Amino acid sequence: MSFLALERLEKRYPDGFHAVRGIDLAVERGEFIVLLGPSGCGKTTTLRMVAGLEEATAGTIRLDGGDVTRLRPSQRDVGMVFQFYALYPHLSVRANLLFPLENTGLAKMQREVRVDDIAAALGVTHLLERFPRQLPGGDQQRISLGRALVRQPRLWLMDEPLGTLDSDRREELREVIRAQQLQHGVTTLYVTHDQEEAMTLADRIVVMDQGVIRQAGTPSEVYESPADLFTAAFVGSPGMNRIDGLVTGGVCAPLGLPVALPDGPVVLGVRPEYLHPDDAGPLRGVVVMDEYLGAWRNLHLDCPCGRLVMRLPPGAAHRPGDAVGLRVDPAHVLCFAPGDGRRLA
Template structure:
């Protein structure tokens, strides 16, 4: 009888501890969500969980891929690195991961300089464009693989896999092999594998690049919901503007190894900091018209367009998007 009561007490203690962890995790998620809302309003970071300080990358052939960028990312924030091919966004992600060594500057995670740490020591989960699932393993074993490598007991591995599988909606797929899954389901498995370790950050390198348009739209909503729920700091690389605008708390627009602009998606779209951002962001890009500013008046070809312009006298570029244009038959500018 005594042994039975002891076992029941032990079981109750395990359940209580598990519930306590769940409550604390949800509290962290709520705090992270509030921080993200604050960031979205202010477009700034109060606490730098992940920081790049004057980070550079030069290759032996002389290629200067990343040119001294500074970036601060707050805990729980979803940051998207956006730019054309060759702009340095993937190289930046790989340096954060430890897959590439930076040649100057510092990378800090949680306040710690991680420059000398291997990828496995940085407490980061990876999701790549190509899922890299083991074809001979079931979905359950694929998701559990990082836990097995870490020496987690089989029972605990299975419990954690089933918990994360429920969160990403793959409970019914655990016994299947990767070849039996759609592209979208394979990407969910890849995400579950990154989540199961409960890492400090997720790094995602164009994870939706191989999916068709319908799957991509579904996965964008799925990723945003899961990241919001988990409250995990996320750095996401893409050249797809629609993905960036729908996913990000902040968008970092890169070009030629430099950061052109960093801010909330709506601000980057409405208030581009450079001509490159104006042309690159939006489909079509912002219309740019050269004119002159004199005594606060902006003119194009002699026609007065705007008054009280706060700019120095001289050449000035007007940027406008289609939604800014209103047809006025009495206006001084004639269209075709």
């Protein structure tokens, strides 16, 4: 049996807004799950229901074999990690870090060890006797994350904990979170709208949109084999290209590829790295922008089939207005249904 199970979990607000529409999710002990989706997709509401901060209007939440759906937050033994924790200005860094461990039943010795461990992981050991106001913002942020991670409850629930930090600090603290999670094996649900963050942190990504789960899978499953057009477009930077196609007698225009689908319209999906410049290729486009990104560049093209993006080595730049021919890797073309966007092949 899974460690955490959401069964037909639902949240409908009094004003009628159906934030979460009956989702099912099974999480194994020690898994790092990222709930990924755009604003309003229901990811934060789901997290808050697991925390007990929102009441589920239907469905069940099981944690470690027990039904916790109606338990108060304090009875669930879960730790919620928000974006910024206020530190107590009148307490030393050590006392701030010790604070969440009070009333946990841990012996004083164990509490001290936990504080020393987390301080070492965050590189703030030399600051333990200082006071928050004496420290620069970066150290305060590290310590506030430490306060969230010093306790090891049954679940860590994280709601965009790195929200608006600079990329430098984000990356650093992301590594701390992942290392702490691996070291202590605390089962974790992590909410973000940032697909790159999801790809680097997750054992499994749960893609949500409009209150439903679109797909749950490992980062590479979700990226290489998306279950629908929403996931295909949302995961990846930039997302998967979509090309409107038409199947006639087992051949798909405009790429001229054989497909095992009945005649009719289809949406083809191709990742930017599976498009290649080729003057003899089946597609032609005009350069809108050559977007240099250092290690690679994204070439944005206007084609008869719409806007396409090709990922290329940094090499020589294209100029706006240049004409470019393209071909695709046939092995990496996916087919989706035009109506509901579900994956066909």
